[in-house]
Amino acid sequence: MILRNIDDKFNKKAAGKDIHSESYLQTVWRRFKRHHLATVSLVVLVIVVGAALLAPIIAPYDPTEIAGPFAQPPSKEFWLGTDLIGRDMVSRLLYATRISLLVGVMATLISAVIGVILGLIAGYFGGVADMIIMRFTDMVMSFPYILLVLVAASIFKPGLWNIILILGFVDWPGIARLVRGNVLNLRETNFVKGNIVAGMPLRHILFSEILPNTVAPILVYATSVLALSILDEAALSFLGQGVQPPTASLGNMLNGAQSLTVLTSQPWLWIPPGLLIVIIVMAINFIGDALRDALDPNGGR
C-alpha cells in the first residue's frame, strides 16, 4: 500500500530538495497541493471572499437602492438583471455573499470556542465533569439539528446576529466530542505526564501543550462546520426564518423564487445565488478534505 502511494512525482521532488529542511507548514502545503480539486477550490474561494470583502468598492450599484426598471433580464447595464423591485442583482449578490460568509465564519468561531472549552474540561478532568458534559452533548445531539435551529429562530426574533448566535450555540457538540477524544489520548502521552510531574501550571498544560496538538483535527472539523453553517443559514433564510430583508443573504435571495412566475420566467433571480452557495460550500468541503490528508501525520499520500 505504502509503496503504491509514493508516486514518481513525489520521488523526483524529494530527490531534488532536502526534505529535512522543510518546515511543518511547507510539508502541509506540499501535501495540500497534491489535491488538485482543493487547489482549484482555494483559488475560487479566495476570489469569492475577495469579491465579498471588496463589495463596497466593486459593486456597481447600492444593493438596497432601486437602480433601474424591475425584473429586467441580464443586460450590459445590469449583468445579472434586476430583481422584482429594480435592485441590481450583481450588487445584491456581492453583499449577500458577504453576509452568508460572515454568518458561516462567526457561527463556526463561536461553536469552536464552546466546543474546545467543553471538550478540554471533559477530557482533561474526566469524572463527574466529563459525564455531565458528555451527557449534555448527547442531549443536544439528539434533537434534529435544523428543527432546533428553527425553534430557536422562532423564539428569538430572526435576524443576522440571532442567526449567528443560534447556529454557533447548536453546532458545538461535534467539536466538543472531537477535542475530548484527543485530550484523552494526549493526557496519556509522556510529554503531558512530564509536564504534570514537573508541576507546570494547569493553564500551561491545557493551552500550551494539549491544545496545539489538537489544532489540526479541529481545523479540519471546523471546515465542515463552516460548510454546514453556510448551508443552514441559506435554508433558514430560504424558509423566511433567517436573515431578514432588505439585508440580502444568499438564502433569502432564493426565498422570492418560491413564486411560480420567478421560478418559470426569471431564472436570473434564483439560479446565480443558488449556484454561488453550491460553489462556496463545495470549495470549502474540498479544502477540508485536502487539509485532512495534508495535516494527517501518518498520511503518506
Place this chain on the structure above:
Amino acid sequence: MSKYILKRILIAIPVLIGITIIDYAIMCLAGSPLEMLQGPRVSQAAVEAKKIALGLDQPIYVQYFVWLGQLLHGNLGYSMKSYQSVSSMIGSHLGPTLLLMGVSLLVSLLFAIPAGIYSAIHQYSKGDYAVVTVSFLGSSVPGFFLSMLLVYLFTIRLGWLPSSGMTTLGTEGGAADVAKHMVMPVIVLAFSMAGSNIRYIRSAVLEILQQDYLRTARAKGIGHFRVINKHALRNALVPIITVIGMEIPVLFGGAVIIEQVFSWPGLGLMTMSAISNRDYPVIMGVCLLSAIVVLVANLVTDILYALADPTIQLD
C-alpha cells in the same frame, strides 16, 4: 452481551430525562399559553382563573412533573391553533413522512453502497475521483435549490412530474399517483444523504482493505473476486449499520425543508406551519418525538454494531 445492552440503556435514561427537561425549558422560554388569551375583551379575573385551571400558579418544577406525568400517558398537550391533541396530529401526519424517509434512505443506500465500495476498490482511479466528486456535490447542494432546479426541469419545462402534494387533487390517488409525486422529493433527500454515505462507506472499506486478514486472504491466492466478496464486503456491513444510524437525525431535518418545498403532507409541513403560527405545544411535541427517535436509533445502532462486529470491546 446482555450486560452491554443493559449498560447502554442505563446511559440512555438520563439523556432521555435531560431531553424532556430541555424540551420543557424551551417551551417555557417560548412564552406562556396565557398570552394567547389576553385581549381587550378578556378580564384580568378570567385570566387568573385560567391560570389556576392550567396549573400555571404552581412552581415550575411541579408544572414540569405534571407535564411529564401527562407525557407518560401519551398526552403531548393541545394545539393552540386547532385545539386538536398534539399526539393525534402527529399520528395523522406520521405516515407520509415515514414513507418519504424510508424510500429516500433505501434509494440513497442503493446508490451509496455500490458506489462507495467501487470507489474504495479502485482507489485513485478516474472512476474513484468521479464518485468522490459527485459525493461532494451531494453534500454541498442545498436541498431546496436542487428541488427548485428539479421542479424547473421536470414540472415547468418537461411537464412530466407534479411538483406538490402527495396525490393529485380531485382524484382517488392510488400507488402510481403517490409514486409520481414522490420522485422529486426522494431524489433530493437521497442525493444529499448519498453524498456523505458514499464517503463514509469508501473510507470504511479502504480501512478494511488494509487489514491483515485481507492480506492473508490475498496471500492464500483465492482470487481477487473472492477476497473482495467473501472477506471484505461482509466486514463492510458494520459501517453500513453506522451510516443508517447517522442518517436518522439528518432525515428528520431534511424532511422539514423538503416537505415544505413540495407541500408533502407530513410531519415536516405540519411543523413548519406550527412554527409560523408559533404553536409551541405542537413544535415541542415534534421535537420531543424526534429526539426520542434519534436516541433510540443511536441505541439500536450501538447494539447492532456490537452484534455485527465481535471484536468490539463490550466493557
